Structures are given as structure tokens and as C-alpha cells.
Amino acid sequence: MSTFVQESALVRALVRRAQACIAQAGKVSFFLSGGSASSLALHAFRLGGLIDRAEPVYIQFDDFNWIEREQARRECHSMGTTLSTIEFSERSWVREQGDWRSLSLTERESLLWSAIAKRVADKIRVGSTFSGHGFLEFHRLESSADFTERAAVRPNCFLQPFFNSDLNRVIAKDSRTLKFLELSGRIPFDDFRYWSDFVFSSQIPEFLPREARKWSDTLRVFR
Amino acid sequence: MRSQILPAHQEWGADHFEVHYASALRSPTSFHDECRITAEHLAREANGEPLFVMMSGGIDGEVVARSFLEIGKSFTPVLFEYRKHQPDDLFHVHDFSRRYGLKLKVITFDELQFFKTELPKIADEHTERAILEPFVAFDLARMRALDGYSVFGAGDIVLEVKSDGLIVSYESGSLFQAETMFRGEGGRTCYQFFQATAELMLAFLNEPILKTWIDLQPTMHFQNSRKFKYYLFKSIWPDLQPRIKWTGYERFAPEYLAAEEWLKRRARRESLPEYKVRYDIPLSQLLRELTSVLSTTSNVIQT
Numbered sequence: 129m130s131t132f133v134q135e136s137a138l139v140r141a142l143v144r145r146a147q148a149c150i151a152q153a154g155k156v157s158f159f160l161s162g163g164s165a166s167s168l169a170l171h172a173f174r175l176g177g178l179i180d181r182a183e184p185v186y187i188q189f190d191d192f193n194w195i196e197r198e199q200a201r202r203e204c205h206s207m208g209t210t211l212s213t214i215e216f217s218e219r220s221w222v223r224e225q226g227d228w229r230s231l232s233l234t235e236r237e238s239l240l241w242s243a244i245a246k247r248v249a250d251k252i253r254v255g256s257t258f259s260g261h262g263f264l265e266f267h268r269l270e271s272s273a274d275f276t277e278r279a280a281v282r283p284n285c286f287l288q289p290f291f292n293s294d295l296n297r298v299i300a301k302d303s304r305t306l307k308f309l310e311l312s313g314r315i316p317f318d319d320f321r322y323w324s325d326f327v328f329s330s331q332i333p334e335f336l337p338r339e340a341r342k343w344s345d346t347l348r349v350f351r
Numbered sequence: 352m353r354s355q356i357l358p359a360h361q362e363w364g365a366d367h368f369e370v371h372y373a374s375a376l377r378s379p380t381s382f383h384d385e386c387r388i389t390a391e392h393l394a395r396e397a398n399g400e401p402l403f404v405m406m407s408g409g410i411d412g413e414v415v416a417r418s419f420l421e422i423g424k425s426f427t428p429v430l431f432e433y434r435k436h437q438p439d440d441l442f443h444v445h446d447f448s449r450r451y452g453l454k455l456k457v458i459t460f461d462e463l464q465f466f467k468t469e470l471p472k473i474a475d476e477h478t479e480r481a482i483l484e485p486f487v488a489f490d491l492a493r494m495r496a497l498d499g500y501s502v503f504g505a506g507d508i509v510l511e512v513k514s515d516g517l518i519v520s521y522e523s524g525s526l527f528q529a530e531t532m533f534r535g536e537g538g539r540t541c542y543q544f545f546q547a548t549a550e551l552m553l554a555f556l557n558e559p560i561l562k563t564w565i566d567l568q569p570t571m572h573f574q575n576s577r578k579f580k581y582y583l584f585k586s587i588w589p590d591l592q593p594r595i596k597w598t599g600y601e602r603f604a605p606e607y608l609a610a611e612e613w614l615k616r617r618a619r620r621e622s623l624p625e626y627k628v629r630y631d632i633p634l635s636q637l638l639r640e641l642t643s644v645l646s647t648t649s650n651v652i653q654t
Binding site: 190191192193194195196198304307311314315317322323325326329330337338339340341342343348351 | 410437438439442446559560563567571572573574577578581582586592593594595596597601602
């Protein structure tokens with residue numbers, strides 16, 4: 129019975145978060161990257177009956193990954209919504225930045241995502257833009273209370289993280305998340321983001337687990 | 352270290368296709384050690400010929416390359432660059448070669464031209480079993496393109512949950528086909544590195560991470576063990592970056608599917624015997640075969 133309550137808590141928290149996003153702006157756009165986190169956001173809007181108020185946007189880089197784009201397209205199709213694609217040439221953008229070797233990765237990230245968010249704002253005028261960032265990550269931590277939020281390491285002035293503290297707390301207390309923490313002492317699980325798909329797919333049957341963790345768009349640009 | 356190369360053999364008839372394995376000759380060591388031992392075996396099997404490791408940008412080929420690196424055996428990593436390639440795949444291969452100071456051999460491959468001219472020729476050359484999937488012809492072409500001994504990172508063991516228990520699934524029985532055809536031509540290759548020895552297969556199944564997957568799957572509702580393979584690889588090679596990788600043919604999927612349809616029509620028209628496309632072996636049966644001559648006290652997985 130307790131497992132059932134915990135599972136329901138995750139779905140309820142996702143719906144609450146989706147409702148809060150819509151309440152803030154009436155209609156939102158959000159980045160669907162083909163990875164798990166933004167996919168979960170899409171499911172949250174669906175579960176909340178708000179799919180027609182959220183416009184999923186795929187940022188297509190020069191070096192985009194066909195698999196990720198296809199994953200995003202298929203998910204949108206299965207939910208009866210359309211994926212908007214906005215091209216962003218990271219090669220041109222990098223050239224325009226000139227010499228940025230003095231900038232830290234965090235500063236580069238901030239510049240990049242601000243530029244991307246601006247591009248989205250130019251094309252889609254639907255209020256706030258959210259993305260799948262902010263998703264919690266564990267780095268060989270000891271307990272569910274001890275997590276960090278990616279939002280803190282990807283600051284930007286336009287995008288809002290779908291995954292906020294309230295939602296992350298619910299994920300952190302999920303029984304399957306706790307199993308991960310229990311096992312991580314014995315088995316070198318190095319990153320919760322491989323495991324989190326098990327948490328989601330166990331409670332949202334429509335959620336499709338990925339083969340592996342998605343390659344970071346930011347790292348793809350800066351490699 | 353006693354072990355034997357290529358323990359799998361196939362049996363097929365009009366209405367059946369089966370894969371059987373020879374037993375390990377000793378208890379396996381760790382998966383990491385067995386990767387290196389397998390690399391040593393294969394290097395010996397190459398018998399002085401140039402050694403090529405095929406790298407597609409996926410994680411398995413990279414593990415094969417790391418195994419040869421760790422035993423200090425020189426080899427040439429090979430990348431087939433399709434006209435419509437996946438940039439991420441290329442990045443991973445180039446990045447790996449750069450980091451380890453390897454001279455990468457890049458072979459540009461015009462897949463669209465291949466579909467038009469080479470694929471029909473290969474299909475005509477091999478009528479003992481119909482080629483039903485274009486990747487078989489691709490792999491045969493890749494094997495033929497190299498003058499030496501080529502090693503492919505195929506054959507990784509993926510456990511899946513079925514209603515009647517755990518099985519090892521071959522996504523395609525055709526996995527065996529290109530290798531069989533190439534060896535029939537007198538070519539020298541190891542296509543399925545991860546099934547090259549029974550000891551390596553047992554070592555993989557014996558890893559605590561895989562045992563944990565088996566223990567947890569009834570309550571966690573896992574579909575397959577693939578992500579636990581990543582955990583295992585990361586525990587051995589922390590700098591190895593798991594990545595999403597499908598077949599590599601997605602970028603030219605329409606042409607690929609058209610070629611596949613053409614091959615199927617051809618096989619039906621000419622009534623050619625076919626390889627089974629999908630083949631499952633119960634895990635319990637696989638373990639019985641892999642351990643049949645080991646003593647009962649051997650350190651092998653129990654299910």
C-alpha cells in the first residue's frame with residue numbers, strides 16, 4: 129500500500145507542476161530534447177490534461193542527433209501534439225562569440241542557452257519557456273535529502289526549470305529512487321540519470337525508457 | 352589460461368534454427384580480465400596479420416578497443432563513414448582515437464550507391480541462406496574491405512524478461528550470417544567479440560551488477576539489462592561515456608527499408624531458405640551449455 133501511495137505522489141506532483149507552469153503564463157513553450165527529463169515534462173502536461181496549452185519545441189543543432197529528434201517526434205505524435213522545430217546553428221553561433229577561452233563552462237552555458245531562448249522567443253510568443261533542466265542528480269550520495277539541482281549549475285535569464293525543488297523532493301523520496309541510493313553503496317552507480325527512467329516508467333506506463341542517458345546538448349556544442 | 356575461441360555454433364533445418372555453445376574450460380575471472388584474455392586470444396588468432404577493430408561510435412566497439420589497448424597489442428581502429436552519418440557517432444570514434452593516440456582508418460562508404468549496385472551482387476553470391484536484412488551485406492562489405500583480421504564489438508548479452516523467465520535475445524539471428532558467409536569465403540574475422548569465448552560470456556553474467564539486475568527485475572519491472580551493462584562498463588572504465596546508439600542506419604532509413612523489402616521479396620520469389628530473424632535462448636539453457644564441463648564447485652551464476 130505504501131508503495132502505491134509513493135507512486136501516486138510522483139504523478140500528482142508532476143500534474144501539480146504542469147498546472148503551476150500553465151497558471152503562470154496561460155500557455156507555455158518548453159524544450160523537448162529527446163532526453164528523459166523533458167519527456168517527463170511532456171507527460172506531466174498530458175497527465176494534467178494540459179497538452180494543448182504547452183508547445184513542445186525541438187532545438188535542432190547543426191550536429192543534432194537523429195535518434196533524439198525522432199524520439200521527441202514520436203512522443204508528440206503519440207500524444208496528439210505537434211513538435212515545433214527551431215534550427216540553431218551552434219557552429220555559426222560559436223564563431224560569432226570570438227575568443228571565449230577566458231569564460232568558464234558555466235558562463236558559456238549561460239550565453240548559449242540565453243541565445244537559444246531568445247531565438248525561441250522570437251519565433252514563438254507564448255509566454256514562459258521551460259525546459260527539462262533542474263532535474264536532480266545524485267553523485268554517489270548517501271541519502272535522498274542530499275541532492276543537488278541542475279538549475280543551480282545552468283543559470284540563464286530566460287528559461288525556467290520544469291524540475292523545481294518540490295518536484296525533485298518527491299522524486300527523491302520515491303521507493304525506486306531510495307533503492308538506487310541503497311544499492312549505490314554496493315554497486316558503483318555513478319549517476320542517477322541512468323536509473324531515473326526506471327522510476328518514471330514504473331509509474332507512467334506510456335513513458336519510454338531511453339537506451340542510455342542522452343548526450344548533453346551543451347557538451348555537444350562545446351566539444 | 353585455457354579457453355576456446357568462438358564457442359557458438361548454429362543448427363538449422365527447414366523449420367528450426369538453434370544456437371548452441373561449447374562449455375567454458377575453466378571458471379571465469381572478472382569480466383574485465385576476460386575482455387583482456389579474449390583480446391589476447393584474438394591477437395594470437397590474427398597470427399601476425401594486421402588487426403582491425405571496427406568502431407561505429409557505440410560503446411561496445413570502444414570496449415573492444417580498450418581491451419586491445421590494455422594488453423598492449425597494436426591495432427588499427429576503423430570507422431566506416433556513411434554519406435548520411437550521425438555526427439555523434441563520428442565524434443565518439445574520433446575523440447577516442449585522439450585521446451589514445453590511435454591512427455584512425457576512415458573508410459568513406461556511399462550507402463546509397465551500395466544499395467543500388469553492391470547489395471544485389473552480394474545477395475546473388477549467397478543463396479545458401481537468403482540475406483533478409485541489408486546490414487548483413489553491409490557487414491560483409493566491411494569485412495571484405497579490410498586486408499587482415501577484423502574484430503567487431505557485436506554479441507553483447509542482453510537479458511530480457513519474458514513470461515516464462517529470463518532469456519538472452521538475439522535481436523537478429525542474422526547476427527551470425529555475415530560472419531559465416533565471410534569465413535566461408537576464407538576471410539578472417541571475429542564478429543561477436545562478446546561471445547568469442549564461453550569464459551567471457553560467463554564472466555559477464557557472473558558480475559555482481561548483472562546479478563543485481565536479476566535479483567531486482569521482479570520488483571523493479573525492468574525490461575532488459577542493457578542499462579546495467581552501462582553501469583558495469585562505467586565501473587570498469589570510468590571515463591567511458593555511455594551514449595544513445597541505435598544501428599547507425601537511421602539517417603538513411605527510407606533507403607534501408609526499401610532495400611530490406613527488396614531482399615524479402617527476392618527470397619520469397621526464389622524460395623530461398625531463411626535465417627531466423629529473432630532468436631531467444633532461455634538463460635538457464637545458456638548457462639547449462641556454458642558450464643557443462645565445469646565442476647559443480649565452479650564460481651558461476653545460479654538461477
